[in-house]
Amino acid sequence: MEIRQINGITIITTDERLDAVSAPTLRELVSEAIGQSKVRLVIDLAKTQFIDSSGCGSLVASMRAVLKNSGDMRLARPSPQAKTLFELTRLHKVFAIFDDLGAALESFPADS
Amino acid sequence: MAKETKIRIEADVELVLLRPLDVFVKSLIEQIPALSGSRELVDKIELAFSEAFTNIYKHAYPTEEKGPMCVEIRVGPDSLEFRFEDHGKTFDPDLTPTPDPDHPRESGLGIWLMRNVMDELHYQSEDGGKNVLRLVKYFPRAEE
Numbered sequence: 001m002e003i004r005q006i007n008g009i010t011i012i013t014t015d016e017r018l019d020a021v022s023a024p025t026l027r028e029l030v031s032e033a034i035g036q037s038k039v040r041l042v043i044d045l046a047k048t049q050f051i052d053s054s055g056c057g058s059l060v061a062s063m064r065a066v067l068k069n070s071g072d073m074r075l076a077r078p079s080p081q082a083k084t085l086f087e088l089t090r091l092h093k094v095f096a097i098f099d100d101l102g103a104a105l106e107s108f109p110a111d112s
Numbered sequence: 113m114a115k116e117t118k119i120r121i122e123a124d125v126e127l128v129l130l131r132p133l134d135v136f137v138k139s140l141i142e143q144i145p146a147l148s149g150s151r152e153l154v155d156k157i158e159l160a161f162s163e164a165f166t167n168i169y170k171h172a173y174p175t176e177e178k179g180p181m182c183v184e185i186r187v188g189p190d191s192l193e194f195r196f197e198d199h200g201k202t203f204d205p206d207l208t209p210t211p212d213p214d215h216p217r218e219s220g221l222g223i224w225l226m227r228n229v230m231d232e233l234h235y236q237s238e239d240g241g242k243n244v245l246r247l248v249k250y251f252p253r254a255e256e
Contacts, residue, residue, distance in 0.1 A: 019134075020166045021127055050134075050155075052162045053225055057218040064218075081155040088228060089221060093213035
């Protein structure tokens with residue numbers, strides 16, 4: 001997993017699998033990111049070919065932590081497997097999801 | 113796979129086994145002719161396997177002291193079955209929550225997902241402290 005910044009927006013790129021093995025790492029990275037005030041966070045799922053309920057749980061926990069700190073979060077570039085899982089678990093109604101990373105970055109209000 | 117193929121794996125539950133077993137199961141089911149044309153079906157069966165293994169790791173053996181598990185994979189002409197055995201804590205599969213977008217959960221959706229992506233889920237706690245989880249998926253019928 002890697003974390004970087006573009007124009008004040010934090011981007012976490014997840015690994016090939018987001019499961020019980022990697023979910024704790026995502027939670028740790030998000031905890032580091034929200035150390036900044038009002039973090040604007042994009043979790044880029046482009047490399048992630050497989051997500052299970054542990055992975056979904058870590059995304060929900062991430063969103064909850066970001067919102068609690070007055071920040072905002074987007075998901076970008078989910079795989080077909082991830083999209084199917086989000087629809088099954090109805091998380092597609094919870095997350096702001098973008099097929100394009102640029103669109104996810106541009107979706108944050110300029111003054112947030 | 114005209115006749116039944118059966119594979120049995122026994123191990124002490126360790127998280128480090130999750131991915132190697134997942135990859136093995138995925139590559140196995142990708143070779144089942146009835147599933148080879150459906151990426152979504154393969155993904156869902158892989159998901160069910162991952163959820164079942166993780167459930168044993170997290171909930172049957174919730175402390176650092178893990179115990180034994182066994183998984184049997186049966187591939188027949190019409191269906192696939194995972195049979196997981198553990199000797200840990202039991203659970204009631206009927207008391208699992210349903211996803212609610214107004215109250216998204218950080219955990220606890222594994223059983224609900226298994227039930228929704230497979231055709232059958234059976235859970236039984238047997239004498240001697242053995243818990244058995246059976247997941248069955250029937251293959252789609254070929255169009256005539």
